Amino acid sequence: MSTTTDPVVVPPVVSESGAPSSDAGGTRRRLVALARWVGAIVIAVVVFGVLVATRGANPFSVFSDAISSTLFNATSVQEIVIKAGPMALAALAVVIPARAGLVNVGGEGQLLVGAVAAGGTALLLDRSAPGVVVMIAMGVAGALAGAVWAGLAGLLRLTAGVNEAVTTLLLNYVALDLLLFLIYQPWRDTAGSGQPTTRPLADGAKLPVLTGTSIHVGIGLVLLAALATWVLLNRTVWGFTLSTIGGNPEAARRAGIPVPRMMLTSLLYGGGLAGIGGMIHFAGVEYQLRPGILVMIGYSGFLASWLGRHRVLPVLIASLVLSALIVSGDSLQLDSDLPAATANVLTGLVLVAVLGWTGSRPWIRNRKKATS
Amino acid sequence: MILVDILAGGVRGGTSIMYAALGETVSERAGVINLGTEGCMLTGALTGFAVTFQTGNPWIGVLAAALAGAALALVHGVLVVGRGVNQFASGLTIFFLALGLTSLYGDSFVGTSIHALDPIQIPLLGDIPFVGPILFRQDALTYLSYVTAPLMWWLLFRTRAGLLVRTAGERVDVLTVHGYRPETIRYAAVGIGGALAGVGGAHLSIAYAQSWFENMIVGRGFIAVALVVFACWQPLRVMAGAYLFGACLALSPVLQAQGLGINQFALDALPFVVTLLALAVFGRRTLLAAPEELKRVLDRTSA
Numbered sequence: 213m214s215t216t217t218d219p220v221v222v223p224p225v226v227s228e229s230g231a232p233s234s235d236a237g238g239t240r241r242r243l244v245a246l247a248r249w250v251g252a253i254v255i256a257v258v259v260f261g262v263l264v265a266t267r268g269a270n271p272f273s274v275f276s277d278a279i280s281s282t283l284f285n286a287t288s289v290q291e292i293v294i295k296a297g298p299m300a301l302a303a304l305a306v307v308i309p310a311r312a313g314l315v316n317v318g319g320e321g322q323l324l325v326g327a328v329a330a331g332g333t334a335l336l337l338d339r340s341a342p343g344v345v346v347m348i349a350m351g352v353a354g355a356l357a358g359a360v361w362a363g364l365a366g367l368l369r370l371t372a373g374v375n376e377a378v379t380t381l382l383l384n385y386v387a388l389d390l391l392l393f394l395i396y397q398p399w400r401d402t403a404g405s406g407q408p409t410t411r412p413l414a415d416g417a418k419l420p421v422l423t424g425t426s427i428h429v430g431i432g433l434v435l436l437a438a439l440a441t442w443v444l445l446n447r448t449v450w451g452f453t454l455s456t457i458g459g460n461p462e463a464a465r466r467a468g469i470p471v472p473r474m475m476l477t478s479l480l481y482g483g484g485l486a487g488i489g490g491m492i493h494f495a496g497v498e499y500q501l502r503p504g505i506l507v508m509i510g511y512s513g514f515l516a517s518w519l520g521r522h523r524v525l526p527v528l529i530a531s532l533v534l535s536a537l538i539v540s541g542d543s544l545q546l547d548s549d550l551p552a553a554t555a556n557v558l559t560g561l562v563l564v565a566v567l568g569w570t571g572s573r574p575w576i577r578n579r580k581k582a583t584s
Numbered sequence: 585m586i587l588v589d590i591l592a593g594g595v596r597g598g599t600s601i602m603y604a605a606l607g608e609t610v611s612e613r614a615g616v617i618n619l620g621t622e623g624c625m626l627t628g629a630l631t632g633f634a635v636t637f638q639t640g641n642p643w644i645g646v647l648a649a650a651l652a653g654a655a656l657a658l659v660h661g662v663l664v665v666g667r668g669v670n671q672f673a674s675g676l677t678i679f680f681l682a683l684g685l686t687s688l689y690g691d692s693f694v695g696t697s698i699h700a701l702d703p704i705q706i707p708l709l710g711d712i713p714f715v716g717p718i719l720f721r722q723d724a725l726t727y728l729s730y731v732t733a734p735l736m737w738w739l740l741f742r743t744r745a746g747l748l749v750r751t752a753g754e755r756v757d758v759l760t761v762h763g764y765r766p767e768t769i770r771y772a773a774v775g776i777g778g779a780l781a782g783v784g785g786a787h788l789s790i791a792y793a794q795s796w797f798e799n800m801i802v803g804r805g806f807i808a809v810a811l812v813v814f815a816c817w818q819p820l821r822v823m824a825g826a827y828l829f830g831a832c833l834a835l836s837p838v839l840q841a842q843g844l845g846i847n848q849f850a851l852d853a854l855p856f857v858v859t860l861l862a863l864a865v866f867g868r869r870t871l872l873a874a875p876e877e878l879k880r881v882l883d884r885t886s887a
Contacts, residue, residue: 267688315672317619368860372867375882377672378810379863381619382856385803389853397847511676518673553687553798560681564659567669567677 245570252565260558269548277547278540288539290426294497296528296535297434298323298506301489302513303520303527304441305362305482309376310522311445312478313458318365318380320510321387322358322483326490328391329357331501334413334494335399343416350417350491358487359480361387366479370472376479384510395501410501419496430492437485442524454478486510508556512538515563534559589838590831591718598830599726600625600784600792604808605815605822606736607780611657612812613740614773615753615877619675620660621781622805623682624653628782629789630686633796634693642700646725646786653782654775656682661774665767671881683799693796701725701791723791725783732780733823740819749773753875781805803856810859813882814866816873825862829855 261271282288302319309316330350337346365379394410401411419428445451457464457471465471490506498505512534519534520527541555608621618624628649636645656678663674701723709720719730740746751759752769759766788804789796807829815821836851863870874882 263685263688267691315670317672317676368864368867372864373871373883374863374867375813377619378806378813379860381806382803382810382860385806385856386853386860389849389856393847393849393853396849511680514676515673515680518670518677551687551691551798553684556680556684557688558684560677560684563673563677564663564681567673568663568667 248570249566252569253562256558256561256565259561263557264548264550264554267550269550274544274548274550278543281543281547282536282540287426288543292532292535292539293427293431294493295509295538296531297431297496298486298489298493299509299513299516299535300434300528300531301437301492302486302510303517303531304438304524305358305486305489306514306517307520307522307524307527308441308445308454308482308485309362309475309478310517311451311454311458312475313461314366314369314475314479315375315377316362316365316380316479316482317377317514318362318383318483318510319486319513320506320508321380321384322361322486323490323493323506323510323513324384324387324391325357325361326354326487327494327498327501327505328387328394328490329353329487330491330494331399331410332394334417335410338414338417343414343418346414346417347419347495350495351488354487354491354494355484356487358490359484362479362483362486363476366476370476391501391505392503395503399501401500407502413495413499417495418499419492421496426497428492428496430496433488433492437488438524438528441485445524450474486513489513508538512559515559519563519566537562586838586842588714588717589841590834591827592721593834593838594827594829594831595718596722596726596792596830597833598826598828599722599729600788601804601808601811601829602729602733602823602826603784603787604781604805605811605826606733606819607653607777607784608808608812609736609777609815609817609819609822610740610749610773610780611777612878613753613817613875614749614770615756615875615881616661616664616770616774616777617671617675617809617878617881618657618660618678618774618777619672619806619809620657620678620682621675621777621809622801622803623679624656624778624781625785625788625801625805625808626682626686626799627656628653628785629800630690630693630785630796631782632786633698633789634689636700636790637693637696637698640700642698642790645700645790646783649782649786650779651782653785654779657774657778657781658771660778661771665770665774679805687798690796690798694798695795697795698790699794701787701794723787725787725791729787733819737819750875753877756877781808784808807855807859810863813870813874814859814862816866816870817875828858832858 264271264274302323305319305322306316330353333350333353334346337349361383362380365376365383368374368379369376395408399410400408419430421428453469454474456469457474461471493506494501513531516530516534517527519530537555537559541552544550544554545552604621604625608618611618631652632645632649635648636642639645660674660678663669664671703721703723706720710716740750748759748764748769752766752773756766759769785801788800793800811822811825811829815825832855835854836848839846839851
């Protein structure tokens with residue numbers, strides 16, 4: 213890739229060394245990319261500090277409180293891991309269809325229906341069937357529900373040509389109303405008082421936790437799912453074919469690839485993963501369905517997927533980071549008397565900076581378009 | 585009369601969606617889809633409320649809301665037009681940003697209320713049976729919206745500026761050949777989109793709810809984006825669609841006032857289900873009507 217013909221020369225240094233693409237150039241490019249990442253995050257943090265300061269809070273104490281009560285506190289660290297689990301699965305639900313050029317903004321809804329399906333299965337079985345059977349049934353139900361939810365958007369895309377980003381987004385709200393409908397009436401725990409919830413899951417059906425911690429086996433499942441997804445995307449024909457569609461759907465179609473079927477399967481697979489995410493959060497953390505369950509986790513997963521540029525390992529790391537931001541939001545509320553949702557500002561700023569200043573430049577894309 | 589109540593509520597509740605959807609029409613006509621419309625509405629709602637609360641003048645509030653909405657939309661504009669970021673990713677980022685900013689700055693306004701933009705009955709017209717209570721006993725911002733939709737149609741299809749916006753969405757090359765800068769036109773369109781979304785949000789906080797609470801838009805902005813698609817990017821159809829959703833939203837309070845025991849959340853899902861159904865039915869047709877540049881975004885999204 214020669215940078216010399218680039219009409220917009222970024223730093224003059226690059227154009228001097230850019231003629232033969234040497235190792236030195238590659239290293240420099242990588243360093244520049246790294247510097248951009250660091251710069252982007254620093255800018256986001258500084259802007260956030262200024263905004264916080266305008267609300268009368270001392271940004272330095274906000275940051276130090278947030279860091280000390282989030283990262284140096286065993287409970288909070290576990291909390292981060294627990295929240296990152298479903299978030300990472302919701303993010304993988306974005307990653308897989310993204311390979312085919314699809315945008316799944318429905319992680320939120322797919323997580324919710326997964327939790328709802330798991331909750332429903334639990335209500336049916338947990339007092340009669342052995343724990344392991346209930347767990348498996350909940351997992352299957354969650355995965356199926358998530359897959360159906362994403363599949364609905366896939367079907368609309370394939371039959372009516374409606375963009376999946378719009379439909380998955382709308383389905384999120386339908387999923388939320390479905391959850392609320394169920395827990396306010398048919399599934400409501402009549403013994404509970406205050407906030408409407410379902411009856412708690414029977415002890416035998418709760419996902420086992422690592423002794424002494426709140427980290428449940430579902431987190432292991434997340435890692436397994438991530439590994440499986442990585443293999444699927446990078447080491448199988450299916451994954452390769454999927455990327456072909458993302459690269460050029462028309463070429464893929466002409467090469468005889470069943471594009472619609474592949475698109476649908478990728479959404480089903482992704483939705484299924486997110487559904488499992490909902491299930492592990494229900495069976496491993498919450499044990500009952502409540503109104504605010506999993507709120508914003510799916511959207512954060514979407515952002516995590518973009519932050520990690522749709523590659524599995526970076527996406528896992530991004531999920532951890534965004535999860536830490538959410539958890540630090542709670543500490544903001546306690547320590548600095550700022551609303552917990554304030555952490556969304558930092559998430560948004562980081563995303564703006566990272567998307568805007570570390571990605572491909574539009575002129576590079578235009579050139580690609582011109583050559584293709 | 586239940587029907588009158590639902591329709592009057594539809595006009596009242598649909599107004600905020602209409603403003604946002606009209607703005608989004610301009611933006612999408614220029615080839616930029618903005619999921620951050622939800623965020624622009626939120627920002628507009630808070631800014632409008634806060635400024636009205638401080639100054640006592642709702643119109644200054646509406647103006648400030650428009651500016652705030654435009655400012656946020658321009659962040660989307662910079663990312664999408666200037667940096668080539670994926671439009672959906674950028675839009676959702678904007679939504680997050682707005683969600684955080686409005687809860688950070690809106691905290692102190694939760695629980696306060698204002699009395700501004702109350703419904704005004706128009707003397708003779710308001711007495712017409714059936715039509716009067718639906719159309720002519722509304723607030724001033726709603727009256728303004730009756731003209732905004734036709735005005736937007738006129739601007740888009742009968743003026744030079746509108747032609748430029750539509751060209752930016754259909755054939756960018758033509759603009760370049762004629763010495764225009766497509767980027768500038770798109771920035772303008774995105775900004776106008778955000779401003780109108782801000783006004784929509786302000787209608788919700790100043791006139792509709794007359795209060796502010798966190799995340800008060802609850803998906804209306806996303807509905808507006810979907811509405812623009814199935815209204816085939818036509819301002820007058822957008823107007824009709826907005827009232828349809830308004831009516832869906834109005835159904836729940838009206839039926840509850842009648843003492844009908846229908847689960848509220850089943851009704852809350854209605855606008856979203858109706859939107860999905862409408863998209864399913866009109867989907868194919870809309871794809872043909874879509875601006876060419878937008879088709880690239882909607883039909884095949886590159887990473």
